[in-house]
Amino acid sequence: xxxxxxxxxxxxxxxxxxxxIQSNLDNLSKFNEEILHAxxxxxxxxxxxxxxxxxxxxxxxxxxxxxxxxSDEFSKSFDGALTKIETQILKYKDKHKSEKHNxxxxxxxxx
Numbered sequence: 001x002x003x004x005x006x007x008x009x010x011x012x013x014x015x016x017x018x019x020x021i022q023s024n025l026d027n028l029s030k031f032n033e034e035i036l037h038a039x040x041x042x043x044x045x046x047x048x049x050x051x052x053x054x055x056x057x058x059x060x061x062x063x064x065x066x067x068x069x070x071s072d073e074f075s076k077s078f079d080g081a082l083t084k085i086e087t088q089i090l091k092y093k094d095k096h097k098s099e100k101h102n103x104x105x106x107x108x109x110x111x
Contacts, residue, residue, distance in 0.1 A: 003037040
């Protein structure tokens with residue numbers, strides 16, 4: 001389970017939205033086990049008919065990944081930002097996997 005901090009600016013997020021966020025964030029651990037914690041910031045521009053913003057910040061062991069998304073509902077904004085974070089985590093994991101593989105090849109070549 002990932003340590004999560006949910007911040008709702010200028011409003012109180014309802015329990016169903018919090019549960020939706022927590023359950024989907026727990027699925028991120030299948031992409032990378034090095035996730036230390038995640039911060040979610042929910043905000044909106046105006047009180048009536050406004051655009052809802054979601055920002056997700058995920059702290060890995062040696063990197064911070066950030067994604068933002070906006071839509072007419074908080075759950076859609078969160079899902080869009082979560083998709084972007086998943087893509088970033090997969091790129092990060094693939095990059096470090098190839099770096100680790102190249103280092104092992106260099107060690108073998110030098111020996």
